[in-house]
Amino acid sequence: MSEFLQLVFSGLTVGAVYALVALGFTLVYNASDVINFAQGDFVMIGGMGTVFLAAAGFSLPLATLIAILAAVVVGLLLHRLAVEPARGASPVTLIMITIGASIFIKGVAQLVFDKQFHSLPPFSGADPISIGGASFLPQSLWVIGGTLAILIALWLFLEKTLLGKALLATAANRLAALLVGINVRVVLALAFAVSAAIGAVAGILVTPITLTRYDVGTLFALKGFAAAMVGGMGHPVGAVAGGLLIGLMEAFGAGYVSSTYKDAVAFVMILVVLFAMPQGLFGRRSLERV
Amino acid sequence: MSKTAVRPSALRAGAFAALVAASFMAAPSSVLAADPIKIGSVVSATGPASFLGDPEQKTLKLYVEALNKKGGLMGRPVELVLYDDGGDANKARTFATRLIEDDKVIAMVGGTTTGTTMAMIPVFEDAKVAFISLAGAIEIVEPVRAFVFKTPHTDKTACQKIFEDLKGRKLTKIGMISGTDGFGKSMRAQCLKVIGDYGISVLADESYGPSDADMTPQLNKIKNTAGVQALVNPGFGQGPAIVTRNYAQLGISVPLYQSHGVASKSFIDLAGAAAEGVRLPAPALLIADKLAGTDPQKAVVTEYKKSYESATGQPVSTFGGYAYDGIQILVSAIERAKSVEPQKIRDAVEATKNHVGTTGIYNMSAKDHLGLGTESFRMLEIRKGDWVPLAGVQN
Numbered sequence: 001m002s003e004f005l006q007l008v009f010s011g012l013t014v015g016a017v018y019a020l021v022a023l024g025f026t027l028v029y030n031a032s033d034v035i036n037f038a039q040g041d042f043v044m045i046g047g048m049g050t051v052f053l054a055a056a057g058f059s060l061p062l063a064t065l066i067a068i069l070a071a072v073v074v075g076l077l078l079h080r081l082a083v084e085p086a087r088g089a090s091p092v093t094l095i096m097i098t099i100g101a102s103i104f105i106k107g108v109a110q111l112v113f114d115k116q117f118h119s120l121p122p123f124s125g126a127d128p129i130s131i132g133g134a135s136f137l138p139q140s141l142w143v144i145g146g147t148l149a150i151l152i153a154l155w156l157f158l159e160k161t162l163l164g165k166a167l168l169a170t171a172a173n174r175l176a177a178l179l180v181g182i183n184v185r186v187v188l189a190l191a192f193a194v195s196a197a198i199g200a201v202a203g204i205l206v207t208p209i210t211l212t213r214y215d216v217g218t219l220f221a222l223k224g225f226a227a228a229m230v231g232g233m234g235h236p237v238g239a240v241a242g243g244l245l246i247g248l249m250e251a252f253g254a255g256y257v258s259s260t261y262k263d264a265v266a267f268v269m270i271l272v273v274l275f276a277m278p279q280g281l282f283g284r285r286s287l288e289r290v
Numbered sequence: 291m292s293k294t295a296v297r298p299s300a301l302r303a304g305a306f307a308a309l310v311a312a313s314f315m316a317a318p319s320s321v322l323a324a325d326p327i328k329i330g331s332v333v334s335a336t337g338p339a340s341f342l343g344d345p346e347q348k349t350l351k352l353y354v355e356a357l358n359k360k361g362g363l364m365g366r367p368v369e370l371v372l373y374d375d376g377g378d379a380n381k382a383r384t385f386a387t388r389l390i391e392d393d394k395v396i397a398m399v400g401g402t403t404t405g406t407t408m409a410m411i412p413v414f415e416d417a418k419v420a421f422i423s424l425a426g427a428i429e430i431v432e433p434v435r436a437f438v439f440k441t442p443h444t445d446k447t448a449c450q451k452i453f454e455d456l457k458g459r460k461l462t463k464i465g466m467i468s469g470t471d472g473f474g475k476s477m478r479a480q481c482l483k484v485i486g487d488y489g490i491s492v493l494a495d496e497s498y499g500p501s502d503a504d505m506t507p508q509l510n511k512i513k514n515t516a517g518v519q520a521l522v523n524p525g526f527g528q529g530p531a532i533v534t535r536n537y538a539q540l541g542i543s544v545p546l547y548q549s550h551g552v553a554s555k556s557f558i559d560l561a562g563a564a565a566e567g568v569r570l571p572a573p574a575l576l577i578a579d580k581l582a583g584t585d586p587q588k589a590v591v592t593e594y595k596k597s598y599e600s601a602t603g604q605p606v607s608t609f610g611g612y613a614y615d616g617i618q619i620l621v622s623a624i625e626r627a628k629s630v631e632p633q634k635i636r637d638a639v640e641a642t643k644n645h646v647g648t649t650g651i652y653n654m655s656a657k658d659h660l661g662l663g664t665e666s667f668r669m670l671e672i673r674k675g676d677w678v679p680l681a682g683v684q685n
Contacts, residue, residue, distance in 0.1 A: 003510055006540075010506040115341070117528040119560050126563065128539045137539055209535075210503030211528045211560060219501045255507035259496045260470075262507075 002133025007251040009136040013209065015247020016147040017043075020202035021224025022231065022239035023154065024195035030171035030234050031191035034083055034094045038102040040221030041109075042199025045071040047212035048109060050204050051118040060120075068200040074105065075196025079189050102217065109214035122208040139208045146205045150198055151240060157194075167191060171234075226266040230273045232280025241281060245269070326369035327362070327630055329354070329620065330395030332385045332410065333424070333613075334402035337377030343402040345598075345610030346424055347372060350399065352601050353617050363624055371395055375406055382406035386413040396630045397639075399616040401425050404472075411438055420623075420636040422616040424609070427476060431659040437636055439659040441615040441649060442608075443573065443666060445477035445524070446484060448550045451571035451667040452522060453481075453488040455680075461519040461545070462490050465512035467533060469525035471500035473551050477524035493518050498529055505529075506536045513542050520544050526551035531560035538564035545569065550667065553608065558675055565675070571667035575611045575648045577677050586646055594648050608649070615647030 024039045049067030054060055082101045086094060123142050128135040158164040169177040170187045178184050202220075203212065210216075227246050231238025246266045254262040273280060331350055334343035354370040362368055371393045375382035382401070389395045390413060397420040401407035404427035411430070414421035414437050423430050423440040430440050456464065468478040474497070485492065494515040496508040512518055521544055523533050530552045537546050546568050548557070553572035558565050574587045578595045581588045594614050595606045622645065623638035624630065642661065645652040650666020670677045 003514060006510045007507055010504055010510075014504050116556060117531070117560055119531075119562070128541065130541075135540055206503070211531065213528070216501065251504075251507045254498075255511055259498060259508045259511075262502065263499045 003255065005132050005134035006136075007255040008248065009134055009140060010255075011248035011251030012244060013136070013140040013143050013247070014250065015227075015244035016143045017202050017206045017210075017220065017243070018223045018227045018246055019240040019243025020147055020150060020198055021220050022227035022243045023150070023236060024199045025224055025228040026234055026236050026239045027154075027191050027195040027198070029228070031167060032083065032188050033091060034098065035091070035225070035233075036078075036083075036192075036195065037095065037098040037221050037225070038078055038105055038217075039195065039199055039224060040217030040219070041102050041105040042071045042075060042196045042217075043203035043206075043220045044109060044212060044214060044217040045074060045105070045196075046200030046203030047120070047207035047216070048113045048118065048203075048214065049200070051120055051207065051212065052113055054120065060123075064204050067204060068197050071196045071200035071203075072193045075192040076189055078196075079192035083192070084185070084188075102221065106215050106217065113214055115214060117211045117213045118207075119211050120204070120207045137209060139205075143205045143209070146201060147240070150201060151236075154194075154198070154236065163187075163190065223266050226270050229270050230280060232282040235280070235282040238280055238282030245281075324362075324366040326367045327364075327624070328369050328371055328393055328395045329617070330389035330393060330398040331370060331372045331400035332375050332382050332389065332398070332406065333372070333400045334377040334382075334406060335374040337375075339377040339403045341607075342424075342609040343374070343377070345604075345607045346400070346402060346613035347374070348602050349594075349598060349610040349613040350617055352597065353614060356597070357621065363621060364628065364630075368621075372400075375402075377403060377406070379405045379409035383409040383413060386410040390414070390417045390419060395419065396632055397620055397624075397635050398422070399424070399613065399620055404430065407440075411435065414438065417632075418636075419632045420620070420639050422620055422639070424612040424616055426473075428480065434657060434659050439619075439639055439654065441619065441647065441652075441660075442612045443550065443649060443662055444480070444660065445473075445549075446480040447662060447664055448571045448667060449477065449481035449484055449524075450488075451664045451669060452547050452549075452569075453485060453490055454664060455569065455669050456490060456520055456547075457488050459520075459545075463493050463517050464490060464520045464522050465494040465496070465515060465518040465544075466492050466522050466524070467496040467498065467505065467508055467512065468523070469500055469527070469529045470497050471526060471529075473526035474500075474524050474529070477549055477551070481522070481524060498525075498533070500527060500529060502529065503532065504536070505533050506540060509533065509536050509540055509542065513540055518544055520547060522547045522549075524549045524551070528560065531557055534561040534568060535564045553670075555605075558672060565672045568672045569680070570670055570672075572670050572677070573608050573611065573649050573666065574668055575606060575608050577668065577670065577679055578606075580677070580679055586651065587648070590646050591648050611648035615645075615649050615652070618647060619645055619652060 021039055028034055028036045046067050049070050050063045053063035053066055078101050082097050086097055122139040124138045128137055158168055166182045166187050170184055227242035228239050231242030249265045250262055253265040333346045335347040354368050358367050373385035375385055399422045401410055401423040404425045407423040407425040407430055421438050426442050428444040428446055468474040494512040498505050523530050530548050548568055548570040550571050553576050574591050578591045598606045619642055623635055627634040627638040640654055642652050642654040650662040652661040654661035669680045671680055
């Protein structure tokens with residue numbers, strides 16, 4: 001039992017981060033049909049930015065805030081300079097553009113930051129909490145709680161604010177949204193900005209546990225993408241479910257089967273899901289949209 | 291099509307030639323009339339292995355500069371012909387050929403990574419010119435090749451050091467968790483090869499990916515394996531730091547051994563309080579200040595550290611130390627051979643005995659082109675965020 005609990009804690013913590021990255025994918029995909037592979041790099045910018053600002057003497061809350069803003073600026077620039085000019089290009093072209101942007105961001109990060117691994121102090125102590133024979137770090141609660149908070153905030157934003165509704169409307173039908181007077185370009189930029197902020201928050205929450213470096217974004221992007229695909233691309237709840245599912249599967253795979261195949265789990269899951277339910281676990285809605 | 295493909299590479303070559311020329315002009319032109327002795331080097335000063343190659347390049351330049359100030363070698367100035375392969379094995383081989391055919395060097399110290407070294411070996415073997423490699427893998431000197439030597443420890447030596455310590459503590463059943471990166475894989479294989487000599491058995495053998503962020507599932511499995519008395523983690527980069535943190539998080543009580551792959555201050559910083567009590571084998575250079583005054587390596591280690599840090603303003607690294615040992619072994623061999631004939635230099639390098647370097651004390655032979663034993667590693671324990679050499683290990 002204690003082993004099972006331990007694996008659940010481990011899987012939920014890692015899965016929560018995948019879920020946040022997957023949410024970012026979903027948001028941008030919904031608004032613009034772009035699969036943004038630079039999503040993982042927002043995670044890196046959040047973590048690295050906070051580490052360096054904190055080292056430069058800023059207090060942790062202020063450093064976090066500036067790092068999130070920096071990620072938002074990078075997100076807006078990515079939209080304005082890379083995605084917007086290629087508006088109307090095929091999805092494959094757009095994907096390649098975001099992969100290129102991701103490589104570019106990593107290159108700049110090597111220069112702006114450095115090539116070393118960095119860590120942040122845990123927000124509330126490093127003493128493990130023990131429950132039923134399993135132990136986890138308080139930071140895990142921050143990660144899981146933060147994911148919940150973001151999910152709720154995102155839901156409130158999308159459902160309760162005019163801007164959020166404009167985003168949903170654009171996602172549902174761009175032409176119709178344009179016709180009712182929604183500035184689609186602004187809304188698209190907004191989607192990039194919000195997804196960048198979510199990524200940055202994920203990076204800040206997880207850095208005390210996983211450490212960060214200029215190139216950690218690649219793995220987050222791949223796993224987050226897998227999560228979004230498993231959950232059904234374009235569905236926020238699916239993204240979160242997919243993220244948690246992949247995190248848990250990885251933990252169980254490594255704990256009960258063999259750690260050799262840990263990384264394969266996420267990608268085997270994509271294959272299984274794509275074979276069995278091509279729309280993903282929650283993907284029905286996007287089918288109706290077409 | 292082919293035109294556009296040719297042009298950038300030609301440009302690059304041009305730019306490179308200019309760079310090389312510039313670096314020569316920058317070198318102090320000591321006015322020594324005699325023909326210079328040309329020593330070649332190809333290192334990965336840029337690219338992914340630059341954290342290894344950059345200190346090597348700086349060390350080699352500093353050493354040759356100092357040597358020339360002292361009057362050179364056998365009354366002749368020494369010229370270091372140095373190329374940067376950027377970590378690319380293809381480029382390394384091209385530069386190796388250039389060293390032999392155009393520059394006509396009499397010996398070579400370089401080869402930052404195992405990949406670049408293996409690519410260059412055939413060139414030097416064919417030309418019958420001694421090649422002292424600065425790369426880690428044991429494959430470089432096993433089987434022994436007539437003209438190939440190396441200065442860094444091998445993973446095997448590190449494994450032996452760990453197992454010696456385990457045996458001393460009467461711990462014979464271990465759990466292993468290894469990275470699946472090149473370093474972790476190679477060290478795991480080397481450890482399993484020599485483990486039988488120490489009567490130690492592996493009860494749990496786990497692994498993790500090089501960029502994994504959570505190893506608690508694997509460690510939990512080891513924790514629940516009955517009879518495990520110690521944990522060994524062959525790994526490199528951030529993985530071992532996370533393993534150490536997870537080890538503390540799970541409250542695992544058996545001792546944890548890390549490898550020489552994390553023998554740097556940043557490991558302690560990343561692992562934090564969890565690193566307390568962790569043991570690892572490390573070269574003497576890491577604890578230069580803490581070596582006893584009677585330690586045979588004290589003098590050479592301190593001198594290298596002082597000269598490197600005052601000239602570059604950067605902290606000394608073991609990687610630069612490999613280059614320091616390599617060029618010193620070569621220079622001493624040339625002095626003993628009293629000749630610049632490649633064959634005679636090779637014989638003298640092979641005859642290196644009791645050469646005290648920063649990495650260890652070298653005793654080469656026809657069968658051993660590395661010449662380091664386990665005494666070249668010091669067993670350290672991390673206490674209060676600092677390295678503490680364990681008693682009885684300083685010989």
